[in-house]
Amino acid sequence: MKSKVIIVVTVCLAVVTIGVAVGSVNIPLYDVIRIALNKVLAVELPPDIKKTTVDILWEMRLPRALLAFIVGGALSLSGVVMQSVLRNPLASSYTIGVSSGASLGAGIIILYGISIPFIGTMTLPLVGFVFGLVTILLAITFASHIDRRMENNTIILVGMVFSLFVNAITTLMSALSREHIQRLVFWQMGTFSGKGWATVFILAPIVVVGAMLIMCFNRELDIMTFGEEQAKTIGIDIKRVKWTLLIAASAITGSAIAFVGVIGFIDLVVPHVVRKLFGSSHRIVIPISILLGGAFMVICDLIARTIVTPSELPVGAITAIIGAPFFAYIYFRRRAAKC
Amino acid sequence: MLSVNGLYAGYGNGDVIKDITFSLMEGESLSIIGPNGCGKTTLLRAIANILAHQGTIEIDGKSIAMMKHKDIALRIAMLGQISAVYFTYTVWDTVMMGRYLHTKDRIFGLPSKTDTECVMHCLETVGLMDEKERGIIELSGGQLQRVFLARTLAQEPQIILLDEPTNHLDLKYQIELVEYLRRWVAGGKRAVIGVLHDINLALRLGDNLMVMKDGCVQVYGKTTDIINAELLKNTYDVDVVQYMRESLRIWENIKH
Numbered sequence: 001m002k003s004k005v006i007i008v009v010t011v012c013l014a015v016v017t018i019g020v021a022v023g024s025v026n027i028p029l030y031d032v033i034r035i036a037l038n039k040v041l042a043v044e045l046p047p048d049i050k051k052t053t054v055d056i057l058w059e060m061r062l063p064r065a066l067l068a069f070i071v072g073g074a075l076s077l078s079g080v081v082m083q084s085v086l087r088n089p090l091a092s093s094y095t096i097g098v099s100s101g102a103s104l105g106a107g108i109i110i111l112y113g114i115s116i117p118f119i120g121t122m123t124l125p126l127v128g129f130v131f132g133l134v135t136i137l138l139a140i141t142f143a144s145h146i147d148r149r150m151e152n153n154t155i156i157l158v159g160m161v162f163s164l165f166v167n168a169i170t171t172l173m174s175a176l177s178r179e180h181i182q183r184l185v186f187w188q189m190g191t192f193s194g195k196g197w198a199t200v201f202i203l204a205p206i207v208v209v210g211a212m213l214i215m216c217f218n219r220e221l222d223i224m225t226f227g228e229e230q231a232k233t234i235g236i237d238i239k240r241v242k243w244t245l246l247i248a249a250s251a252i253t254g255s256a257i258a259f260v261g262v263i264g265f266i267d268l269v270v271p272h273v274v275r276k277l278f279g280s281s282h283r284i285v286i287p288i289s290i291l292l293g294g295a296f297m298v299i300c301d302l303i304a305r306t307i308v309t310p311s312e313l314p315v316g317a318i319t320a321i322i323g324a325p326f327f328a329y330i331y332f333r334r335r336a337a338k339c
Numbered sequence: 340m341l342s343v344n345g346l347y348a349g350y351g352n353g354d355v356i357k358d359i360t361f362s363l364m365e366g367e368s369l370s371i372i373g374p375n376g377c378g379k380t381t382l383l384r385a386i387a388n389i390l391a392h393q394g395t396i397e398i399d400g401k402s403i404a405m406m407k408h409k410d411i412a413l414r415i416a417m418l419g420q421i422s423a424v425y426f427t428y429t430v431w432d433t434v435m436m437g438r439y440l441h442t443k444d445r446i447f448g449l450p451s452k453t454d455t456e457c458v459m460h461c462l463e464t465v466g467l468m469d470e471k472e473r474g475i476i477e478l479s480g481g482q483l484q485r486v487f488l489a490r491t492l493a494q495e496p497q498i499i500l501l502d503e504p505t506n507h508l509d510l511k512y513q514i515e516l517v518e519y520l521r522r523w524v525a526g527g528k529r530a531v532i533g534v535l536h537d538i539n540l541a542l543r544l545g546d547n548l549m550v551m552k553d554g555c556v557q558v559y560g561k562t563t564d565i566i567n568a569e570l571l572k573n574t575y576d577v578d579v580v581q582y583m584r585e586s587l588r589i590w591e592n593i594k595h
Contacts, residue, residue, distance in 0.1 A: 087425055219448040223436045225426045229389050230419070234494065235412030235440040279474075280426035283447070 004278065008291050012069075015295040019065040019302050020057055024309055027057055063197045065298050067259075068315075070200065071192075072266060072297025073290035074207045074256045078249035079267030080274075080289050081214055084221045084282065085245050086155055089272065093132070093253040094264040096159035100166040101135025102128040102254040103188055103262045107170045110187060111180050121202060128258025133250040135162055140246075190261035190316030192301050199259050210252040211290060217245055218282040225280065263316045265323020266293060266300075272326075340365045340530050341386075341498060346394035348385035355381040356554045359394070363547070368524050368531040370545025370562070372538065373574060378554040379534040383500045386532070387417045398498070413440055416496035418504045421484050427476035430467055433486050434458045437493030461489040464519065480507030488516065492523075499523075501533035505540060513537070517544045538579060542566070550574050 021027045027035075035057050037043040045054070075093065082091040093099050105127040108114065116123045139162045140155070147154040174184045214221075220241045224231045232238050257263070270293040271285065278284045297315070300322070304315040342362035349355040356378040363369055371379045385392040388403055388411045396403045403411050416437075428436075438454045450458070462468045465485040470478070475486055484507050491499060499520065505513040517540050524531045535541040542548070548562040550570060557574075558565050571579040 084426070089425055216446055219436070219439060219442075222428065222432070223439060226424070226436075227422055229384075230417075230422065232389055232408075233387050233412060233415070233417040234436060234490075235409050237408050275426060280428050281432060 001278075001284070005288070008288055012291050012295045015298050016065050016069060019068070019298040020061040022302060022306060023056075023061060024306075025053070025056055027053055032057065059196065063200050064192050064195060064301070066200050067195050067203065068192050068297045068301040069294035070203055070207050071256045071260050071263065072270075072300075073294035074203075074210070074252040075263065075267040075297075076270035076274075076289040076293025077207075077211055077214060077286060078253040079293075080271040080282070080285055081221070081245050081249040082267070083271055084225050085242055085249075087225060087227060088155055090156050090268070091159075092265075092267040093136075093249065093257075094262075094267055095156060095163070097135040097139045097162040097166065098132040098250050098253050099257055099262050099264065100163040100170070102132035102257040104135075104166050104170045104173075105131025105254075106187070106258040106261075107173055107184055109258075110184060111173060111177050121198070124258045125202060125206065125255030128256075129251045129254035132254030132257065133247060135166060136246060136250055138162060186314065187261045188316075189314030190263040190319075191304075191312065191314050192260055193305070193312055195259065203256060203259060206255050207252050210248045211286070213248050214245060215286050217241060218286060221245070221282040221286075222280070261314075261316060263297075264320050265326070266297060266319045269323045269326050270296060340367075340399060340528070341532075342395075342397045343386065344395045344397070346382070346385060346392055346396065348381055348390045348392040350381075350390075354554065356385065356551075359556055361549060361556065361559050363530045363532070365528050365530065366525055367547060368521065368533070368545050369547040369549060370541040371532065371534050371549045371551060372541050373551035373557075374576065377551045379551055380502050381554075382551070383417065383502050383532065383534060386498075387415055387500055388412075389417075409440055412494070414496055415498045415500065416491045416494040417500040417502065418488055418491045419502040420504070421480055421487070421507050424476055424483070427474040429471065430462070430473055430475060430478070430486050431458065431471040433475050434461055434489045434493050437461070437490035439494075441495065457493055457495065458489075461492045464492060465489045481509050481512055484508055485512065497528055498530045498532070501531065501535065501544075503534055503536050505535060505537065513540060520544065538571070538575070 017029065017032060021029055021032050031049055031053065034046060035049065035054055038045040039058055079092040082093060082096060083089055106124060109124055109127050114123065119126060139159050143154050143158040174181050220236050223234055223236055228238050271289050274285050274289045274292055278288055300318040301315050304313045304318050307313060340363055344360050346359040347354045347357055359382060371382065373379055381390065384390040386396055398414055435450060435454065435458050438450060438457065442448055442454055443451055462471055465488050467482065467485055467489065470482065475483055478486065484504060505516060508516065520531050521544065523529060533544045535544060542562060545562055547560065548565060549556055550558040558570060568580040
């Protein structure tokens, strides 16, 4: 197990390094290391490295790669939580409506340029979080009303219905304000383009605190995968734990999505891969999902911005192109196994 | 040790069980029998505090309505019908989950020496020590049920509730489960309440017998005192005693 963890950490470091080195201007690995040493340890910068290279690396690529890493980690982690709490391998923020809700909230902010007094730059993540949370609360309440046992398919179907409905509102809204439509459409497809250190500094603490909180519940998550009744008789305070976890997961997803737009499927795919490779114990699944999810997102972003240079593809499309077939594979394989 | 008084419980649209009253002493076991849908499982779920109830359920004279959730779980454990497994854990980790409330390290949940010893003992009891590293998704239904039994034992409860746990077990393990629980219940301040499908197992498990019909207690008392052909015939709507006698004739003709 230890060697596997070392491999994962190495992969993450390698991916981030490649993520900052490759682009319209390729920066040699040696230079990347020297610039990093200069910035972090104040080692003197050799004269053969141009100032523009330093700026590209430090002001554009690195914050972008870090943001992609944080968002990828946050989404994967929320996927882990949703799947375990709802006991459903197909649950994720994306399939259950958190993403659509957050995107509606962020859409309102972007279209109408609203900024809540006192919280300023925090408006966007906060509204994303609140809308995401409200959507999942509505979806779960609705699901539990029509199906007391909250069967797998009910949750997925209700989540889909809510997603589509909320998406329709967002679409209507953007159609009614044509001057902003392009901005909104691009934002909805998800992109890390043009995000600097400021975004990293806002999002990182939210995700770190959320992840630490969720990590404290790793045993509860293990036990809850056996169902709420068993968890209750083992001694878990189901109501409190369940809502704390769902709120934490919605918070990190909602605020991440509010900044970078809707990026789907990563929260569904990464937890599955991690469980397959490392087993189901959440003590392992939580940190590894964050790391691998982050690395996966950095790669997707790298593909998104390099494959058709000089223009950029929305990263949400890249994750979906990889994720959708995987989703289908999991779903239909399970169905086939039941027959 | 356990006393239930005027208990009503249900699922929103009316009470499934009505006015249930009974009590169990230390070291006693109770089997509940009755036709499908008569409220046996509902009664167990109410006692396990999974379902909201009216009336009183007392453990050692303390009402569970006044007890903290954790204090109830430390006293009452439930072994239910086998449930679907979505995510696989090793046998060891699954049994260790039963130690949830006992483990002192609340944040990382690292097991203490006592926890480890308890899990080892429980695995030995159900005969799965050799399988401890296997994933539970690979196990047969019977093995999985034994893992859940070990997890229930690892909780170190005072009262074990059984909700048809023998459904997936081979005959050998059905008998072993009942015999084990009889020994378990005699070994301290403990009680067992079982809902078992098999009438033979039910009679073997319970010193006391409760017959339920339409959510009410029909007959309750010492098994040996109350059991008779008429009662069983009414409960199961078939002449059980006659059936068993006929079966016995087949058995008697089997050569040794």
